[in-house]
Amino acid sequence: MVSLKIVKSWWKPAGIATLLTGGLAIAMLTSPGEAAPEKKKMVVIGLDGMDPKQLREHLDAGYMPNFRRLIASGEFTTLGTSIPPQSPVAWSNFITGQNPGGHNIFDFIHRDPETYLPYLSTSEAVGSDKSIKLWGDWQLPLGGGEVINLREGKAFWEYLDEGGVPTTIFKIPANYPPTESEARSLSGMGTPDMQGTPGTFTYFTTHPPEDADDISGGEVIDIYFDRGVAKGGIPGPGNPFSQKGKKAECPIRIYRDEENKTAKIVLGDGEEVLLAEGEWSDWVPVEYYMLGEEGFGAKVKPVAAPMGLAINGIARLYLRSVSPQFGLYVTPVQIDPANPAQPVSTPDNWSVELSDRLGRFYTQGMPEDSKALEGGIFDDSEYIHQAGMVLDERMMLFEAMIRDFAQEEWGFLFFYFSSLDQQTHMMWRAFDPNHPAADEESLKHSDVVVNIFKRLDEAVGVALDELEGDATIVVMSDHGFAPWYREMHLNSWLADNGYLTLKDPSQAARETSDFFMNVDWKNTRAYALGINGLYINVRGREKFGTVAPGAERDELIEELVQKLKGIEDPVTGMYAIKEVYKSDDVYSGAFAKYAPDMNVGYALTYRGSNESALGEFPIEWFGDNTGKWSGDHCIAEDLVPGILIVNREITNPNPRLYDLTATILEFFGIEKGPDMIGASVF
Amino acid sequence: MWPIVKAVTAFFDGLIGLFGGMHPFVGLSVVSILTGAVMLVVWKFTSNQKAIAAAKSKISAYIYEIRIFQEDMGLQMAAQRKAFLANMKYLSLAVPPLIVVLLPVVAILVQLDVRYERRPLLPGESTLLKVMVSESVDPGDVTLEVPAGIAISALPVRIPREHEVDWRLRAENEGEYDLQITVAGETVTKRIVVGDKITKIAEGRDQAGILAVWLAPAEKPIPKGSAFQAISFQYPDRDTKAWGYSLHWLLVFFVVSVLFGFAIKGVVGVEV
Numbered sequence: 001m002v003s004l005k006i007v008k009s010w011w012k013p014a015g016i017a018t019l020l021t022g023g024l025a026i027a028m029l030t031s032p033g034e035a036a037p038e039k040k041k042m043v044v045i046g047l048d049g050m051d052p053k054q055l056r057e058h059l060d061a062g063y064m065p066n067f068r069r070l071i072a073s074g075e076f077t078t079l080g081t082s083i084p085p086q087s088p089v090a091w092s093n094f095i096t097g098q099n100p101g102g103h104n105i106f107d108f109i110h111r112d113p114e115t116y117l118p119y120l121s122t123s124e125a126v127g128s129d130k131s132i133k134l135w136g137d138w139q140l141p142l143g144g145g146e147v148i149n150l151r152e153g154k155a156f157w158e159y160l161d162e163g164g165v166p167t168t169i170f171k172i173p174a175n176y177p178p179t180e181s182e183a184r185s186l187s188g189m190g191t192p193d194m195q196g197t198p199g200t201f202t203y204f205t206t207h208p209p210e211d212a213d214d215i216s217g218g219e220v221i222d223i224y225f226d227r228g229v230a231k232g233g234i235p236g237p238g239n240p241f242s243q244k245g246k247k248a249e250c251p252i253r254i255y256r257d258e259e260n261k262t263a264k265i266v267l268g269d270g271e272e273v274l275l276a277e278g279e280w281s282d283w284v285p286v287e288y289y290m291l292g293e294e295g296f297g298a299k300v301k302p303v304a305a306p307m308g309l310a311i312n313g314i315a316r317l318y319l320r321s322v323s324p325q326f327g328l329y330v331t332p333v334q335i336d337p338a339n340p341a342q343p344v345s346t347p348d349n350w351s352v353e354l355s356d357r358l359g360r361f362y363t364q365g366m367p368e369d370s371k372a373l374e375g376g377i378f379d380d381s382e383y384i385h386q387a388g389m390v391l392d393e394r395m396m397l398f399e400a401m402i403r404d405f406a407q408e409e410w411g412f413l414f415f416y417f418s419s420l421d422q423q424t425h426m427m428w429r430a431f432d433p434n435h436p437a438a439d440e441e442s443l444k445h446s447d448v449v450v451n452i453f454k455r456l457d458e459a460v461g462v463a464l465d466e467l468e469g470d471a472t473i474v475v476m477s478d479h480g481f482a483p484w485y486r487e488m489h490l491n492s493w494l495a496d497n498g499y500l501t502l503k504d505p506s507q508a509a510r511e512t513s514d515f516f517m518n519v520d521w522k523n524t525r526a527y528a529l530g531i532n533g534l535y536i537n538v539r540g541r542e543k544f545g546t547v548a549p550g551a552e553r554d555e556l557i558e559e560l561v562q563k564l565k566g567i568e569d570p571v572t573g574m575y576a577i578k579e580v581y582k583s584d585d586v587y588s589g590a591f592a593k594y595a596p597d598m599n600v601g602y603a604l605t606y607r608g609s610n611e612s613a614l615g616e617f618p619i620e621w622f623g624d625n626t627g628k629w630s631g632d633h634c635i636a637e638d639l640v641p642g643i644l645i646v647n648r649e650i651t652n653p654n655p656r657l658y659d660l661t662a663t664i665l666e667f668f669g670i671e672k673g674p675d676m677i678g679a680s681v682f
Numbered sequence: 683m684w685p686i687v688k689a690v691t692a693f694f695d696g697l698i699g700l701f702g703g704m705h706p707f708v709g710l711s712v713v714s715i716l717t718g719a720v721m722l723v724v725w726k727f728t729s730n731q732k733a734i735a736a737a738k739s740k741i742s743a744y745i746y747e748i749r750i751f752q753e754d755m756g757l758q759m760a761a762q763r764k765a766f767l768a769n770m771k772y773l774s775l776a777v778p779p780l781i782v783v784l785l786p787v788v789a790i791l792v793q794l795d796v797r798y799e800r801r802p803l804l805p806g807e808s809t810l811l812k813v814m815v816s817e818s819v820d821p822g823d824v825t826l827e828v829p830a831g832i833a834i835s836a837l838p839v840r841i842p843r844e845h846e847v848d849w850r851l852r853a854e855n856e857g858e859y860d861l862q863i864t865v866a867g868e869t870v871t872k873r874i875v876v877g878d879k880i881t882k883i884a885e886g887r888d889q890a891g892i893l894a895v896w897l898a899p900a901e902k903p904i905p906k907g908s909a910f911q912a913i914s915f916q917y918p919d920r921d922t923k924a925w926g927y928s929l930h931w932l933l934v935f936f937v938v939s940v941l942f943g944f945a946i947k948g949v950v951g952v953e954v
Contacts, residue, residue, distance in 0.1 A: 227842075227843045228841060228842070228843060229841075229843065255839055255841045255844075256839070257837070257838065257839045257840050257841075260837035260838060260839065260840070261837070262836055262837050262838065262839045263839060264810075264839040264841070264848050272810050272812075272848075272916075273810070274810050274836055274839055274848055274849070274850040275836070276836040276837060279836070356921075
């Protein structure tokens with residue numbers, strides 16, 4: 001419409017004069033040095049968990065030629081992380097340019113002060129609460145559910161978008177559902193699978209492990225073969241048509257050939273896959289019929305699908321063994337980017353376009369299946385292989401994104417890699433013989449983490465080859481890494497030191513109850529929840545609060561800070577806690593009031609135990625960490641800074657994550673938000 | 683019957699092959715235009731043109747009547763009844779020519795379906811070959827030979843209770859290949875196509891009857907009484923885009939043939 005008006009005006013002398021005058025005015029307003037946006041390019045490569053000490057070692061060893069090339073053209077420094085240094089918290093600092101008091105993500109998990117129960121901090125699924133009850137288990141839902149992103153604060157790409165900067169945000173954590181904006185974005189860490197969980201695999205086997213029911217993050221399904229055929233179902237989302245919330249299932253039939261060590265797997269209505277023992281399939285569609293076989297009878301299927309009552313996911317299958325015992329692993333069923341049951345991108349159809357062009361890909365926030373390794377379904381080699389497939393896929397997408405970006409005149413691109421973080425968590429015991437979980441088997445894979453560094457170096461090489469001289473290239477990580485040798489049961493210490501009272505202090509009760517069920521809240525003053533959070537049971541805030549807000553609370557905090565920093569591990573003689581951060585000191589912003597009262601910064605080689613994080617009370621205060629999850633970063637923040645490498649000078653001597661946010665906006669000449677606390681590093 | 687089907691298929695091979703190097707919708711549009719033109723002529727000579735013209739005139743007249751006498755409810759109702767009856771008459775006049783054109787149109791649609799509904803495999807892609815045999819044969823005895831250009835990428839899965847044996851094949855090079863499948867001294871072939879050109883492809887080959895061969899014209903049926911019941915694999919769906927949008931070939935065919943038919947009906951002098 002605008003261009004039409006301009007074309008018409010060309011034929012009128014008055015119009016020409018107007019245009020000339022207007023053009024002159026615009027030219028004057030946009031003279032050099034003024035605020036007109038400069039058409040520049042910046043790419044930020046986010047490498048979750050890249051540790052500066054490890055990076056320096058690998059640089060010195062000559063493994064990282066492209067990093068060296070990038071550093072030679074600019075600078076390499078450490079990047080201050082968040083308190084606590086947990087990924088969702090750290091990335092939210094980066095996204096919003098604020099500390100947790102501004103974005104309301106203080107830990108992986110928060111607690112409801114009414115119930116003291118933990119919940120996932122980053123997003124919340126809200127189902128439809130209105131329905132009409134029908135016969136049997138049927139109901140008719142009168143509305144759809146929704147998922148809410150619990151991160152507060154404005155994302156930096158919303159500012160870029162408002163400033164007209166073409167922006168692409170690829171898989172940034174703590175962004176599910178993706179923040180509404182015109183920018184192209186794909187949701188990252190926090191994106192659930194089709195069950196609505198962070199990732200639940202399915203394992204079909206004729207020989208379930210004894211502790212199958214205790215495996216978290218996966219479902220083990222016992223099957224049997226009748227004349228070569230077994231049947232089962234891949235669990236899916238809760239069925240909104242079931243009053244009991246019964247899960248929908250995708251039927252699966254398995255035909256095995258024991259002599260040839262092969263199997264044919266038939267999914268749903270007929271998708272067929274043939275695998276040999278040890279092979280992975282490509283992505284295959286997994287269809288759930290809400291009125292289907294497992295819910296309400298297979299005969300309804302043909303009617304249900306056209307009514308839109310089928311939802312689609314995708315999965316990859318891995319045939320672990322055919323005989324004598326059969327084992328088939330199915331990845332957590334992903335939201336299909338080509339046909340998303342929930343939006344995973346902005347615009348909604350961007351994931352569809354990507355999928356059409358580049359093939360299907362993992363949409364789950366954390367696709368490396370550490371749960372299958374921890375649950376004993378994968379051995380180390382299998383986990384490394386699966387995580388390697390994730391990295392291969394991410395590299396393919398990265399190369400495509402970078403090549404697209406190279407064709408753009410200007411704009412901003414963020415791209416995220418999760419592999420280093422996940423592999424270092426799981427495989428620290430592979431290159432550290434001193435780790436309690438290191439053994440002959442794990443040490444066979446001593447090069448696994450350095451190999452990830454090398455792959456990420458290749459990624460930086462791609463960016464340099466395509467963009468050097470044309471764009472500002474930023475490589476950063478949200479935090480570093482440390483070994484995790486010893487776990488501390490902080491809640492047990494609180495209980496044994498009179499800060500927390502148990503209803504039943506017997507050993508049996510302590511070891512069997514979870515989620516704080518054994519806590520006598522009316523006689524409790526403090527409790528730990530999450531990996532680093534420590535709460536005072538404040539009267540008027542917590543349901544059964546016992547400590548008065550104000551002076552009494554502050555005195556208790558002071559007392560705990562002193563005592564916690566003096567806790568000595570009787571086995572090692574080391575102090576387990578390096579620092580205790582008082583929220584009143586380190587958080588600012590509208591949501592600081594929801595923070596834990598303290599954050600525990602563990603010392604090197606220590607971390608809070610998973611049991612304590614979820615409200616359990618083992619007898620001992622300390623234990624060896626013999627689990628597969630052997631490296632971590634949820635310790636004192638100054639022990640695990642991230643990295644920052646830029647192909648230009650960095651003037652800020654101690655940059656932190658939220659400084660990078662201000663840097664991006666200032667780079668494009670966009671004023672930072674009023675709540676942002678950082679300053680440009682350039 | 684097969685020689686006739688084969689001749690018709692060869693005709694379409696030749697016609698669509700003329701546009702082999704062009705966008706898939708070029709050949710499809712030419713077939714659609716020719717179909718529209720031929721069907722229009724067939725319609726002309728198989729329908730009662732005068733009666734159709736009269737029925738259409740009556741419908742127009744009654745519609746005018748409805749518009750003109752809007753205040754007279756009695757006349758309105760009568761005109762609507764007459765328009766409805768005239769419409770029924772018109773539809774009844776359309777039935778004989780529709781029956782005449784239906785069979786050739788179905789045959790054309792089948793010819794287009796085997797070319798545009800799915801696409802050949804691309805090098806690197808895999809498919810699952812499923813061989814169904816009669817109850818008298820052990821599926822474990824079935825053997826498969828593949829030519830260079832196709833690879834067997836896993837040992838077969840033999841499923842005696844289903845009388846079935848499955849192989850996973852991987853396309854390696856472009857070309858048209860015949861797989862050789864043998865059991866009990868009998869060998870049959872199954873054509874597999876690799877490449878990106880528009881060509882006829884058949885997912886299945888079975889013991890089709892005389893009429894059914896019209897619905898599976900890309901490959902000769904398996905002889906009756908064979909030890910093989912059916913041989914099949916899947917080709918990927920063809921996703922053809924025009925101006926950035928995926929368009930199903932059936933939509934293109936109907937829109938182009940109908941629009942062209944309506945465009946030239948005045949020239950040909952046909953009442954539709």
